[in-house]
Amino acid sequence: xxxxxxxxxxxxxxxxxxxxxxxxxxxxxxxxxxxxxxxxxxxxxxxxxxxxxxxxxxxxxxxxxxxxxxxxxxxxxxxxxxxxxxxxxxxxxxxxxxxxxxxxxxxxxxxxxxxxxxxxxxxxxxxxxxxxxxxxxxxxxxxxxxxxxxxxxxxxxxxxxxxxxxxx
Numbered sequence: 169x170x171x172x173x174x175x176x177x178x179x180x181x182x183x184x185x186x187x188x189x190x191x192x193x194x195x196x197x198x199x200x201x202x203x204x205x206x207x208x209x210x211x212x213x214x215x216x217x218x219x220x221x222x223x224x225x226x227x228x229x230x231x232x233x234x235x236x237x238x239x240x241x242x243x244x245x246x247x248x249x250x251x252x253x254x255x256x257x258x259x260x261x262x263x264x265x266x267x268x269x270x271x272x273x274x275x276x277x278x279x280x281x282x283x284x285x286x287x288x289x290x291x292x293x294x295x296x297x298x299x300x301x302x303x304x305x306x307x308x309x310x311x312x313x314x315x316x317x318x319x320x321x322x323x324x325x326x327x328x329x330x331x332x333x334x335x336x
Contacts, residue, residue: 173262173292175296176292177259177260182303183248187252192245195243195245199313202305212239216235216237217295221291229271230286231275232275
């Protein structure tokens, strides 16, 4: 499980590296092509999922829909960097968790909240994939806005990076 935690920590470190290179205006500017969402809104969404995962481990019940939409993380680069740092520390502690421990996962399926069964290892896989896909949207928004400096591999799935490296 350490490898999954390390992979998720690496993504959070990529987010922090991107934030170090962004100003508030770029972070909060709506993108017309992306339903007027903002890079900050996508990062807040990602970080809230990590928070939901980590907060739910104690009682083995994770509710990904119980989030703080519109928090300062969405509008402030400084608040986002502080939250990334907090999550990096908390993820480090997650390495002591049994990867196969049963977790109840709550998620609204569009009609009601549905509960399913999972485990920490599977949820870390979900967080990895979820983050990469939202990073890709952030990258697109920022690129359309003229931003050209991105952390290496930002918004690209690990399997795609391996494929591209092998293809030369």
